[in-house]
């Protein structure tokens with residue numbers, strides 16, 4: 196029987212959620228889902244100055260939009276709550292007490308200046324910087340004296356002087372760290388607040404987390420956290436550290452190169468299915484390279500398929516998945532996606548497209564659109580004043596000449612059902628009349644009727660445009 200998976204996403208709500216965070220959330224969620232496990236959302240808001248409710252709300256909204264749901268967490272209380280670290284301070288206190296009783300935690304009175312001097316000295320002599328242990332051997336008397344003098348210590352975890360920490364990383368394989376290289380580290384800040392190393396590890400254990408997938412920037416934290424859990428005789432999760440996301444040049448993802456917030460992608464008109472399909476593949480190999488719904492993405496997720504090499508973020512790939520997602524989105528959902536988009540004249544797609552034509556209009560234009568603004572543009576082309584011809588269309592119209600359009604206008608004015616209801620019949624009649632064929636026939640008609648030399652299938656646009664509008668546009672081309 197396979198073990199029950201319990202994974203988690205543990206964001207610090209100190210800013211907008213960006214693609215790197217989202218991928219971490221997604222991997223953990225996919226992993227839990229792949230094994231009918233449980234996914235937990237824990238808000239790590241112990242940095243009171245930088246954590247803000249609005250960031251947490253935005254984060255939750257982003258996760259909902261992506262379809263990432265949790266079985267335990269804010270709004271979904273389970274038996275291991277509370278799920279905000281700021282509500283768990285009393286719990287941490289018990290475990291601090293336990294470490295203190297075991298002599299594994301001691302107060303450190305070193306000032307930031309002293310610590311920085313010591314670091315510089317170590318680096319100057321070629322040693323990796325770590326806490327020098329200045330306060331590790333203070334006597335009880337010395338401690339009391341300092342406390343009585345009003346000094347407020349931070350508290351450090353006493354790392355064993357010898358030995359090593361070994362673990363099997365789900366992504367990177369066997370890992371080995373020497374305790375002697377670690378140095379005693381702070382687990383409780385001088386303001387009394389719990390430090391990340393401590394509450395993050397304790398909560399994983401108390402919440403029954405079995406697997407932690409997180410960025411490789413946390414790799415060196417893991418041995419520290421394992422030491423804490425071992426000291427407290429708490430269960431250890433299995434860790435996996437995923438490679439970072441880099442831009443096309445191999446540099447860490449920056450705002451400019453695409454580390455955009457989920458909100459900005461949503462506002463730009465990306466579908467969540469596109470973002471999810473792309474992010475799930477960014478550093479994870481799926482054997483199926485077609486579009487997958489979330490069930491399939493979950494089903495086929497495996498930590499063994501996570502890569503060790505940095506994953507390259509490629510905006511063109513995101514657009515590729517946007518196209519795939521559009522093809523797999525039902526008409527009602529597509530309508531919902533684009534209906535409220537407003538153009539420069541503040542007109543929304545839903546104000547332009549008549550209710551009875553929504554489906555036909557979307558089916559006509561969807562292959563030519565990646566974003567709602569393009570749908571809006573085609574809605575304008577079909578239902579409004581024709582926008583100015585684009586350069587290519589201008590050229591095509593000039594080359595076709597007035598006589599070509601004159602013939603087209605006359606044919607249309609015959610009002611024969613066969614010609615007015617079907618673009619192909621109409622085009623072939625114009626071809627017969629003018630002698631134009633193929634490109635010479637279809638391009639000039641398209642250019643005059645849509646103002647573009649390429650675009651959605653004319654046969655689909657034709658019934659939406661209606662004879663009056665088409666006639667007016669052909670007449671306009673006669674005069675050009």
Ligand code: GLU
Pocket residue numbers: 205206207239395407408409413
């Ligand atoms: N709050 C931490 C962060 O956002 C969590 C790290 C982890 O996943 O363990 O980086």
